[in-house]
Amino acid sequence: MAEIVGAYFTSHVPAIGGAIHKGLQQEPYWKPFFDGFHKVHEWLAQVKPDVAIVFNNDHGLNFFLDKMPTFAVGAAAEYHNADEGWGLPIYKPFAGHTELSWHIINSLVEDEFDITTCQKMLVDHALSIPFELAWPDVEAWPVKIVPFAINTVQHPLPSAKRCLALGQAVNRALQSWTGDERIVIIGTGGLSHQLDGERAGFINRDYDTFCMDNLSVDPAALTKDSIHEMVRKAGTQGVEVLNWIAARGALGEAPVQEIHRNYHIPISNTAAATMLMEPA
Amino acid sequence: MAEIVGAYFTSHVPAIGGAIHKGLQQEPYWKPFFDGFHKVHEWLAQVKPDVAIVFNNDHGLNFFLDKMPTFAVGAAAEYHNADEGWGLPIYKPFAGHTELSWHIINSLVEDEFDITTCQKMLVDHALSIPFELAWPDVEAWPVKIVPFAINTVQHPLPSAKRCLALGQAVNRALQSWTGDERIVIIGTGGLSHQLDGERAGFINRDYDTFCMDNLSVDPAALTKDSIHEMVRKAGTQGVEVLNWIAARGALGEAPVQEIHRNYHIPISNTAAATMLMEPA
Amino acid sequence: MSGPQNAMPPIPGTHLFDGDAAAKGFELNAMCYSFNDAANRQAFLDDEEAYCAKFHLTPQQREAVAQRSVLGMIAAGGNIYYLAKLAGIFGLNVQDVGSMQTGASVDDFKAMLFAQGAGQSYEEAHGAMIQKEKVHG
Amino acid sequence: MSGPQNAMPPIPGTHLFDGDAAAKGFELNAMCYSFNDAANRQAFLDDEEAYCAKFHLTPQQREAVAQRSVLGMIAAGGNIYYLAKLAGIFGLNVQDVGSMQTGASVDDFKAMLFAQGAGQSYEEAHGAMIQKEKVHG
Ligand SMILES: [Fe+3]
Ligand SMILES: [Fe+3]
Numbered sequence: 001m002a003e004i005v006g007a008y009f010t011s012h013v014p015a016i017g018g019a020i021h022k023g024l025q026q027e028p029y030w031k032p033f034f035d036g037f038h039k040v041h042e043w044l045a046q047v048k049p050d051v052a053i054v055f056n057n058d059h060g061l062n063f064f065l066d067k068m069p070t071f072a073v074g075a076a077a078e079y080h081n082a083d084e085g086w087g088l089p090i091y092k093p094f095a096g097h098t099e100l101s102w103h104i105i106n107s108l109v110e111d112e113f114d115i116t117t118c119q120k121m122l123v124d125h126a127l128s129i130p131f132e133l134a135w136p137d138v139e140a141w142p143v144k145i146v147p148f149a150i151n152t153v154q155h156p157l158p159s160a161k162r163c164l165a166l167g168q169a170v171n172r173a174l175q176s177w178t179g180d181e182r183i184v185i186i187g188t189g190g191l192s193h194q195l196d197g198e199r200a201g202f203i204n205r206d207y208d209t210f211c212m213d214n215l216s217v218d219p220a221a222l223t224k225d226s227i228h229e230m231v232r233k234a235g236t237q238g239v240e241v242l243n244w245i246a247a248r249g250a251l252g253e254a255p256v257q258e259i260h261r262n263y264h265i266p267i268s269n270t271a272a273a274t275m276l277m278e279p280a
Numbered sequence: 281m282a283e284i285v286g287a288y289f290t291s292h293v294p295a296i297g298g299a300i301h302k303g304l305q306q307e308p309y310w311k312p313f314f315d316g317f318h319k320v321h322e323w324l325a326q327v328k329p330d331v332a333i334v335f336n337n338d339h340g341l342n343f344f345l346d347k348m349p350t351f352a353v354g355a356a357a358e359y360h361n362a363d364e365g366w367g368l369p370i371y372k373p374f375a376g377h378t379e380l381s382w383h384i385i386n387s388l389v390e391d392e393f394d395i396t397t398c399q400k401m402l403v404d405h406a407l408s409i410p411f412e413l414a415w416p417d418v419e420a421w422p423v424k425i426v427p428f429a430i431n432t433v434q435h436p437l438p439s440a441k442r443c444l445a446l447g448q449a450v451n452r453a454l455q456s457w458t459g460d461e462r463i464v465i466i467g468t469g470g471l472s473h474q475l476d477g478e479r480a481g482f483i484n485r486d487y488d489t490f491c492m493d494n495l496s497v498d499p500a501a502l503t504k505d506s507i508h509e510m511v512r513k514a515g516t517q518g519v520e521v522l523n524w525i526a527a528r529g530a531l532g533e534a535p536v537q538e539i540h541r542n543y544h545i546p547i548s549n550t551a552a553a554t555m556l557m558e559p560a
Numbered sequence: 561m562s563g564p565q566n567a568m569p570p571i572p573g574t575h576l577f578d579g580d581a582a583a584k585g586f587e588l589n590a591m592c593y594s595f596n597d598a599a600n601r602q603a604f605l606d607d608e609e610a611y612c613a614k615f616h617l618t619p620q621q622r623e624a625v626a627q628r629s630v631l632g633m634i635a636a637g638g639n640i641y642y643l644a645k646l647a648g649i650f651g652l653n654v655q656d657v658g659s660m661q662t663g664a665s666v667d668d669f670k671a672m673l674f675a676q677g678a679g680q681s682y683e684e685a686h687g688a689m690i691q692k693e694k695v696h697g
Numbered sequence: 698m699s700g701p702q703n704a705m706p707p708i709p710g711t712h713l714f715d716g717d718a719a720a721k722g723f724e725l726n727a728m729c730y731s732f733n734d735a736a737n738r739q740a741f742l743d744d745e746e747a748y749c750a751k752f753h754l755t756p757q758q759r760e761a762v763a764q765r766s767v768l769g770m771i772a773a774g775g776n777i778y779y780l781a782k783l784a785g786i787f788g789l790n791v792q793d794v795g796s797m798q799t800g801a802s803v804d805d806f807k808a809m810l811f812a813q814g815a816g817q818s819y820e821e822a823h824g825a826m827i828q829k830e831k832v833h834g
Contacts, residue, residue, distance in 0.1 A: 015790070060778040064730050065719055066400035067347055070389065075579065085732045085782030102579030109350065109436035112445075114394040117434065119586055120346035153778055154397065155715040156389035165392075196777035198768070199710030200795040201806060201823070203813045228705040228713075236711060236777070265814035269791050295653070340641040344593050345582055355716065365595045365645030382716030399723055433641055435578040476640035478631070479573030480658040481669060481686070483676045508568040508576075516574060516640070545677035549654050 002177050005047035006259075006278040007185040007251050008040060009215075009244050010133055012056070012126045014086070015268040020132050021089060036262025036274040037133055043260065043276050044134055049184035051097050052143040053104075053170060053250055055243040056126040056188040057152040059084065062118075068154050069116035071166060073108070074147040075101040079123045091128035097144035100177060104146060107173035113166055123147060126240075130188045133274075143184065150246060152189070152239050160223040160230065163242045167249020174250070187247025189240025191263075193270035196236055203271045207233040208263065211241055216258040216277050219248045237270075248277075255280035282457050285327035286539075286558040287465040287531050288320060289495075289524050290413055292336070292406045294366070295548040300412050301369060316542025316554040317413055323540065323556055324414055329464035331377050332423040333384075333450060333530055335523040336406040336468040337432040339364065342398075348434050349396035351446060353388070354427040355381040359403045371408035377424040380457060384426060387453035393446055403427060406523075410468045413554075423464065430526060432469070432519050440503040440510065443522045447529020454530070467527025469520025471543075473550035476516055483551045487513040488543065491521055496538040496557050499528045517550075528557075535560035577639045584618075585637020588625070591615035592642035601649050630660045664689050714776045721755075722774020725762070728752035729779035738786050767797045801826050 016033070019025065025034040061084050063069065077098050081091035108115050131141055148170075151157055158166075174183060191211065194202040211234075214221040222245055230239050248256075260276035296313070299305065305314040341364050343349065357378050361371035388395050411421055428450075431437055438446075447465075454463060471491065474482040491514075494501040502525050510519050528536075540556035575581065582589075591612065594600040604611040612622050624632030625646070633643055640657075647657050659669040668689050675685035712718065719726075728749065731737040741748040749759050761769030762783070770780055777794075784794050796806040805826050812822035 060730055060776075060782065061733060063347075065397075065723060065726055067343075067349070067352070067396055067398050069347070069349060069396040070394040072347070075583070077583075083733055083735060085729075085738070086785040087735060087738075098579075098583055102583070105579065106436045109438060112439070112442050114350040114438060114442070114446075116347055116349040116396050117345075117582075118347050119582060153714065153776060154719050155713050156386045158389060158394060159392070162392050162394070166394075194711070195781070195791050195794065196767075196771055196798070197710045197712050198798060199708070200798045201809050201813075202710075202819050203810070204819065205813070205816075226705070228708075231711065231713065232708045236713070266810035269795055269810060271813075340593055340639075340645065341596060345586060345589055355720070357720075363596055363598060365592075365601070366648040367598060367601075378716075378720055382720070385716065399719060433577065433639060434582050435576050474574070475644070475654050475657065476630075476634055476661070477573045477575050478661060479571070480661045481672050481676075482573075482682050483673070484682065485676070485679075506568070508571075511574065511576065512571045516576070546673035549658055549673060551676075 002174060002179050002181045002183055004174060004183045004185065004251060004279065005049050006276060007187065007247055008134060009187045009247060009273070009275040010130045011190060011267065011270055011272040011274070012129045012188040013268045013270050013272065014125045014129070016129050017088065017125055017132065020136070032264040033262070033267050033272050036264070039260045040134055040274065040276060047182065047184070049143050049182045051100060051181040051183045052145045052186050053148070053183060054127055054145055054186040054188065055148045055150060055167070055246040055250070057240055057243060058149045059124050059126060060153070061124040062122040063149065065154060068151060069149070070151050070158050071113060072116040072118050072121070072149040073101065073105055074118050074121045075105060076119055076121055079121055079145065079147060081124065081128050082122050084124055091132065092141065094123065094127070094141055095144045097146055100179065100181070101146045103177055104170060104173040107176065108169055111169045111172065113169055121147065121149070126188050130186060148246065150242050152242055155227070157227045157239060157242065159227060160225065160242060160245050163246040164219055164223050164249040167246040168253065170250040171252040185247045185250045187244040189243045190234065190238055191241060191271045191273045192234045192238040194235030194237060195269055201269055202235045203265055204233055204235070204238070205265065205271065208271050208273060211244070212261060212263065212273060212275060215244060215248050215275070216256045219245060251277060251279070282454060282459050282461045282463055284454060284463045284465065284531060284559065285329050286556060287467065287527055288414060289467045289527060289553070289555040290410045291470060291547065291550055291552040291554070292409045292468040293548045293550050293552065294405045294409070296409050297368065297405055297412065300416070312544040313542070313547050313552050316544070319540045320414055320554065320556060327462065327464070329423050329462045331380060331461040331463045332425045332466050333428070333463060334407055334425055334466040334468065335428045335430060335447070335526040335530070337520055337523060338429045339404050339406060340433070341404040342402040343429065345434060348431060349429070350431050350438050351393060352396040352398050352401070352429040353381065353385055354398050354401045355385060356399055356401055359401055359425065359427060361404065361408050362402050364404055371412070372421065374403065374407070374421055375424045377426055380459065380461070381426045383457055384450060384453040387456065388449055391449045391452065393449055401427065401429070406468050410466055428526065430522050432522055435507070437507045437519060437522065439507060440505065440522060440525050443526040444499055444503050444529040447526040448533065450530040451532040465527045465530045467524040469523045470514065470518055471521060471551045471553045472514045472518040474515030474517060475549055481549055482515045483545055484513055484515070484518070485545065485551065488551050488553060491524070492541060492543065492553060492555060495524060495528050495555070496536045499525060531557060531559070575634050581637045581639070583637070585639060587616050587618065588621040588633060588636055588638050589642040591617065592638070592646045595645040595649060604649060630657055662689070664693050668692055712771050718774045718776070720774070722776060724753050724755065725758040725770060725773055725775045726779040728754065729775070729783045732782040732786060741786060767794055799826070801830050805829055
């Protein structure tokens, strides 16, 4: 039976990609953030996943306001990055695990999640940067992926409770999968930040700490706030923590332990965080 | 407060559009079907709706397999028809009720329906033909619309139970709407038919009768079958009855009475049916 | 694919357009979806080979399209809603397509539908149609 | 719009991209979405007026774009994820955009972020930034 080896969470700020591209990892600005990844590399080398279920959000590359899904699930054989408008280098493509995608899709619809199924899906920095951070300098990614895109762009957004439930439903799907893959769960984005409005530059260490302290041991604690309250506490883009919550759900309801945490303010306009969790 | 005046259900076979275009309503082949609409015209003239909530399905005009939503909701100011590939005349456009769309969308996401929100949406014969049948010879449609597209194309399809629940959630949204519109609910498609495979031409009068007998008084009876069983009983395209079930849900859980029914085999490859229901 | 429906007894003569089919048929359905545009329909008519190549049809798909085999296209992952747009290029309607798939003449296929209208079950009407094809075919 | 969030107390300096905004901003966001394509970015640079006309920007949107006013674009329904692609055309990053919206210099905006890193609350760091702008601005 497939094994869920654990979960990896990280911020995905576009500027990180620039820093990697320019080799700035040891610069004083970047070092406190990149230093948080030694442990991630070590852990991944040890748990050796071959599939990643990734919860992230599109930033206007694949989805537009003509058709904006609440939850989109990839079912493609390949996923490509593309120009996001800044003319930056294009990230490496990803291999999909289509059979597992369809297994999860069938299970989710049976479980009354009204997903949008994507046989084509461009992936943006929210997926690529966490991979560049986790597996630097590889020729090709060592894992196949099943990507989820959660709407964090256009309100109404799904509630944190619904996102946790989505993740838990994905966990049930993984439990009924008969393959023998080693599966890592990935949640990307956040933590607190706000790019738009007069409150641009807003960061909230207390709320981020609350989220990180509870995510492993009591994820339901993160689902008590409405989206509106989450925006107030985390910032307009800080709601990307929904991806983390869904990813935590996909770890399942058995006990989970935090094995690593790094938190640094600021990376670009963002409180940047990295975490690892394992089944307890 | 807005009032739900009732619901109108009809098949939407493309050939009906051809018959209207050619003025064949009194031909022996078509008369038994079109005669079922005198009562519809009379009823609509009497209840005078100004908004229609329409549950239908796309047939490969607006959605493709790159992004296939389970439930899509329109939030456009205008909806256009377009060439569906047969080079037929293009149907008239529809005015949207964007405020009501967004009210429903907000309410549905709050109610944990993971809809895809469409600020642009082409509508095909599944929406246009029921309107051509209901309001023949009008210059412009007398109602604004909020369209729902339910995935009946790519399995997994949402269960009948989930579609009924969607409709019921739409009803709750309408109950909390503070406008004073007169709202008609429309469900289109079906009844039993199968276009593809060696079983093409399959029709099932018994199952259709079961559906029509129960839809008003006990819609939950239609939700006991799995999608697979519904395909067996209704045919691969007969699952369009999901649109009828969702529409029935949108009438709410208070008693409803059937006030009109017409059923005729065949129109094209289909068992064609028309119904009207009102709050009891 | 391990969807729940795979545990279900199959439905004779019926091919669910599920994940397996959707994955297999993507290119064919993409080509057919393009036929919503009249210019694309004309391009197909002008140079079928080139148009199919542009959409990277699989050999199985290309063969089924070349043979105008609806069942072949379905076996290659085609979905009837998209395939209907290809059929439309040749002026074929859903009864023509029904005839092609059942092996009956269009008239006999229509008679089978009328028979169901007159009260026969599908099994009776279909049985009679098949019998007739055997005699006349 | 009567969404549940309208009952909520507003969040200062914060504009939720809700249905009202999405409806209002559709054309502006559509234009910005087109900037994923380098050729479209160049077309905008070559003839901004014509490019904006092509997307049927509202007068309010056109004005905000002409003035490079990020807050104006947001008031006109712009969403920051799409607007960032317009900003990218001018080589502006999210800190430049933050500076434009807060009225602080880019350096002071960055200092405000560092202050939060050093343990100040947003309110403290933001207050100090605004004070500084008053003195130097
Ligand atoms: Fe992000
Ligand atoms: Fe249909």
